[in-house]
Amino acid sequence: MKKMLTVLLVLLCSAALFAGGSAESSKPAATGYKDTITVGQGADVTSFDPHIGKETPAVAVTNHIFDTLVDTDPVTGEVVPQIAEKWEVVSPTSYRFFIRKGLTFHNGEALDADDVKFSLDRAIASGSVSYIVDFIKEVKIEDQYTVLVTTKAPYGPTLRNLAVPFAAIVPKDYVSANPDILKTKPVGTGPYKFVSWTQNDNAKLEAFEQYYKGAPQTKNLIIKVIPEASQRTIALETGELDIVYDVLVSDMKRVRENKNLTLLEAPSLTCFYISFNMRKPPFDSQLVRQAINMAIDRQLLVDTVNSGTGAPADEIIAPAVYGYYSTGVWEYNPAKAKQLLAQAGYPNGFSATLWVNNNQSRVEMCQAIQEMLREIGITVKVEVMEFGTFISRTTAGEHDMGYFGWVTSTKDADYTYYSLQHSSQQGAPGNRSFIADPEVDRLVMLGRTSADTKVRDAAYKDLAIKLKEVANNAPIIYTAITAGANKKVEGFVLDPIGYHRLETVKVSK
Amino acid sequence: MGKYIVRRLLMMIPVLLGVTFIVFFIMSLTPGDPAAIILGDQASAESLAQKRIELGLDKPLLVRYANYMGNLFRGDLGLSYRNQLSVAKQVWDKFPNTAILAIAGILVALLIGIPVGILSAKKQYTFMDNSSMVLSLIGVSMPNFWLGLLLSLLFALKLGWLPSQGMGSGFFGLLRSLVLPALTLGTGVAATVVRMTRSSMLEVIRQDYISTARAKGITEKQVTNKHMLKNALIPIVTAVGLQFGHLLGGAMLTETIFSWPGLGRLMVDSITSKDIPMVLGAVIFMAVMFSFVNLLVDILYAFLDPRIKSQYKGRKAAIRKEVTV
Numbered sequence: 001m002k003k004m005l006t007v008l009l010v011l012l013c014s015a016a017l018f019a020g021g022s023a024e025s026s027k028p029a030a031t032g033y034k035d036t037i038t039v040g041q042g043a044d045v046t047s048f049d050p051h052i053g054k055e056t057p058a059v060a061v062t063n064h065i066f067d068t069l070v071d072t073d074p075v076t077g078e079v080v081p082q083i084a085e086k087w088e089v090v091s092p093t094s095y096r097f098f099i100r101k102g103l104t105f106h107n108g109e110a111l112d113a114d115d116v117k118f119s120l121d122r123a124i125a126s127g128s129v130s131y132i133v134d135f136i137k138e139v140k141i142e143d144q145y146t147v148l149v150t151t152k153a154p155y156g157p158t159l160r161n162l163a164v165p166f167a168a169i170v171p172k173d174y175v176s177a178n179p180d181i182l183k184t185k186p187v188g189t190g191p192y193k194f195v196s197w198t199q200n201d202n203a204k205l206e207a208f209e210q211y212y213k214g215a216p217q218t219k220n221l222i223i224k225v226i227p228e229a230s231q232r233t234i235a236l237e238t239g240e241l242d243i244v245y246d247v248l249v250s251d252m253k254r255v256r257e258n259k260n261l262t263l264l265e266a267p268s269l270t271c272f273y274i275s276f277n278m279r280k281p282p283f284d285s286q287l288v289r290q291a292i293n294m295a296i297d298r299q300l301l302v303d304t305v306n307s308g309t310g311a312p313a314d315e316i317i318a319p320a321v322y323g324y325y326s327t328g329v330w331e332y333n334p335a336k337a338k339q340l341l342a343q344a345g346y347p348n349g350f351s352a353t354l355w356v357n358n359n360q361s362r363v364e365m366c367q368a369i370q371e372m373l374r375e376i377g378i379t380v381k382v383e384v385m386e387f388g389t390f391i392s393r394t395t396a397g398e399h400d401m402g403y404f405g406w407v408t409s410t411k412d413a414d415y416t417y418y419s420l421q422h423s424s425q426q427g428a429p430g431n432r433s434f435i436a437d438p439e440v441d442r443l444v445m446l447g448r449t450s451a452d453t454k455v456r457d458a459a460y461k462d463l464a465i466k467l468k469e470v471a472n473n474a475p476i477i478y479t480a481i482t483a484g485a486n487k488k489v490e491g492f493v494l495d496p497i498g499y500h501r502l503e504t505v506k507v508s509k
Numbered sequence: 510m511g512k513y514i515v516r517r518l519l520m521m522i523p524v525l526l527g528v529t530f531i532v533f534f535i536m537s538l539t540p541g542d543p544a545a546i547i548l549g550d551q552a553s554a555e556s557l558a559q560k561r562i563e564l565g566l567d568k569p570l571l572v573r574y575a576n577y578m579g580n581l582f583r584g585d586l587g588l589s590y591r592n593q594l595s596v597a598k599q600v601w602d603k604f605p606n607t608a609i610l611a612i613a614g615i616l617v618a619l620l621i622g623i624p625v626g627i628l629s630a631k632k633q634y635t636f637m638d639n640s641s642m643v644l645s646l647i648g649v650s651m652p653n654f655w656l657g658l659l660l661s662l663l664f665a666l667k668l669g670w671l672p673s674q675g676m677g678s679g680f681f682g683l684l685r686s687l688v689l690p691a692l693t694l695g696t697g698v699a700a701t702v703v704r705m706t707r708s709s710m711l712e713v714i715r716q717d718y719i720s721t722a723r724a725k726g727i728t729e730k731q732v733t734n735k736h737m738l739k740n741a742l743i744p745i746v747t748a749v750g751l752q753f754g755h756l757l758g759g760a761m762l763t764e765t766i767f768s769w770p771g772l773g774r775l776m777v778d779s780i781t782s783k784d785i786p787m788v789l790g791a792v793i794f795m796a797v798m799f800s801f802v803n804l805l806v807d808i809l810y811a812f813l814d815p816r817i818k819s820q821y822k823g824r825k826a827a828i829r830k831e832v833t834v
Contacts, residue, residue, distance in 0.1 A: 043778075044778070046591055046592050047592050047593065052593075127548060127556035127557075127559045127560050127563075128547075128548055128556070130556060131556070180593070183592065183593060183594065184594065198770060199599065199602065199603070199770060199775075200603070200768075200770035200771075200774050200775060200778070201675065201676060201768070201770040202675075224674075224675060224768070225768060225770075226674050226675075226768045227765050227768065227774070228654075228674075228765055228766050228768070230658060231658070231661060231673060231674045231766060231767070231768065234661050234662065234665060234666050234673045234674075235665075235673050235674050235675075237666055238665050238666055238669065238672075238673055240672060240673060240674070240675075385540070386539070386540050386541045387541065387545070387546060389540035389541055389542075391542070391545045392542055392545060428557065
């Protein structure tokens with residue numbers, strides 16, 4: 001037995017030596033601030049290639065490594081220069097970008113128009129992210145630091161789409177030599193350069209001293225993967241982490257009550273909503289759809305199922321999105337809802353199914369809605385299915401009602417309205433209510449094709465009012481972006497999109 | 510013995526074939542389109558179709574299986590659907606981390622389980638025996654994720670002695686970060702070892718040869734270690750071997766709670782994203798590990814019990830005799 005234990009001990013020690021790397025250098029800088037920010041998030045990077053890895057945990061890392069032609073300000077939402085120092089709208093279908101001179105990639109390659117054209121063409125060809133840039137017809141190099149982007153048709157959200165991290169600018173020569181290299185060895189022009197990645201453990205980045213805005217405030221950035229949300233909070237409390245993303249609702253109180261920590265909350269760009277399949281009776285009736293909207297107590301859902309986080313939704317785009325117009329949250333009025341049902345020819349209600357994918361919080365939300373609809377005589381069966389099945393079956397239009405979530409990734413209303421409301425986008429592209437309304441189509445296209453903000457604003461206002469009347473969807477809640485931070489963290493701004501830039505963040509000792 | 514080992518190794522081939530067949534078909538026939546999972550609900554129909562072609566999902570299931578097996582025989586486990594990186598490399602990268610945790614977990618289990626089991630058997634029906642049985646029942650029943658969180662709250666948050674998560678770097682950093690996951694993993698296994706040790710010790714404790722040993726005048730320690738424990742070890746080794754085999758496949762819950770970058774977490778992530786090549790690769794690796802551990806356990810029997818060794822020898826002698834005749 002002793003021998004066996006000795007063998008195991010020896011095995012363990014040798015394995016530990018084999019796996020143990022060099023000790024971490026996390027010595028604080030002499031300035032009174034730490035030289036390393038350690039952040040915790042729930043999932044790992046799938047790909048460091050910005051034209052492939054589009055999930056929030058991936059972008060939370062890669063958006064420090066790569067820059068885009070333009071950017072959106074996380075606070076004001078305005079489009080601001082980044083790689084392009086300025087631009088001009090040449091015609092409704094062409095935009096000229098003037099590239100900042102003297103920019104270099106982390107590997108020392110100089111950035112010019114060649115890299116911009118290569119990157120945008122590469123993003124357009126990528127199955128994962130093309131939907132952000134496929135409005136582009138051609139990227140033409142005018143000179144070493146000027147490119148002309150021509151769109152297939154007049155396209156209002158051009159600048160906002162080019163600000164999405166999936167339109168990142170990558171080094172042409174580096175990527176051409178090995179098209180797969182960015183997956184594991186990313187090189188960009190962003191404020192941090194890639195150091196190492198230990199899968200399912202952490203990604204380490206180091207400040208890029210030559211960044212055009214000046215070197216980041218903190219030298220090292222470590223983004224750790226901690227899938228268990230309670231453990232992320234514990235690690236924040238113990239000081240192992242400076243910032244954690246996605247604080248669990250049940251942990252929020254603990255973070256709020258801890259005098260060393262701050263809980264940051266901001267409305268996200270995500271809306272959860274029910275899509276009614278307008279091809280199927282009784283959901284082809286506008287009165288039925290309005291009745292259901294009226295039978296849902298959204299504030300109660302926020303207060304109970306969501307434990308007070310988020311806000312009741314009145315639109316399928318969130319207030320932080322350009323083009324949002326508030327039509328007011330649907331009034332909760334079951335008596336009136338019953339009247340509407342009776343007018344629609346269903347005085348005794350009816351039975352229907354509500355489909356949802358196998359995500360616990362989404363299922364709980366559907367169960368609460370199920371009970372609310374029971375009060376007006378609608379018997380709802382909640383059917384839970386695996387995500388892939390859910391998407392393919394709702395794409396085929398087999399559902400009565402489906403519970404969906406949608407992120408307006410570009411922060412521009414067109415991204416959501418075109419995909420979810422335009423008749424050409426039925427099924428897979430996103431329109432799973434199968435709405436085909438000429439007036440809705442006209443307003444969507446007016447907002448989409450105009451570069452004039454006044455025209456766009458007016459179109460989106462009319463569209464919001466029209467959609468409330470049509471009620472093809474029942475917007476339920478806007479979620480909140482949450483993060484916990486140590487009070488020693490300075491300069492951290494929550495971006496409603498869910499991935500935050502940390503080059504201005506510093507942590508006092 | 511040599512022939513026996515070779516035969517056992519050859520028997521792994523049908524086991525692996527069975528494993529790949531079952532896992533491939535289960536993963537492929539469960540609902541869900543990997544392309545839709547990878548590209549998300551905002552991808553276009555064309556991108557989805559293109560992705561399916563890229564992944565080879567447009568081909569019939571049997572053709573896909575045949576292709577997979579063809580590549581497998583050439584030693585190619587393919588690329589992960591999720592990150593397009595080599596499956597073999599990812600599994601191999603994660604294995605040392607899982608091995609460290611498994612060895613540490615088993616060590617904790619043995620250090621707790623064997624002494625407590627022996628004491629329980631020797632002091633049967635005393636307060637000590639009863640309380641250790643109750644504790645081991647709790648140990649078996651307590652879910653790892655709960656125990657892990659409790660240990661984290663106490664040792665990381667309240668006392669601040671140990672890191673709450675992650676795998677530390679450097680030898681001592683690694684050892685510090687290993688304590689909580691190893692305790693979490695080890696206590697559950699320890700409970701099984703306590704019960705197994707106690708019952709198999711009880712079987713030998715009243716045997717005549719134990720009385721003889723005592724009558725010879727040797728110390729009680731020698732009686733316990735050399736005569737009782739050695740004879741009681743075979744079922745314990747079997748149980749520990751099985752548990753170790755399981756742990757080498759990755760302790761999914763413990764690895765998830767403590768953010769330990771091992772095979773278990775890789776497996777969970779791959780199953781949820783329907784990453785068929787990754788799941789298959791990890792399962793094949795796990796099956797190989799399990800078979801090896803079982804083989805080692807069988808070989809260990811021969812060293813623990815001379816009667817088993819003589820059986821091998823006897824068989825060899827019998828075969829020789831047959832050949833001579």
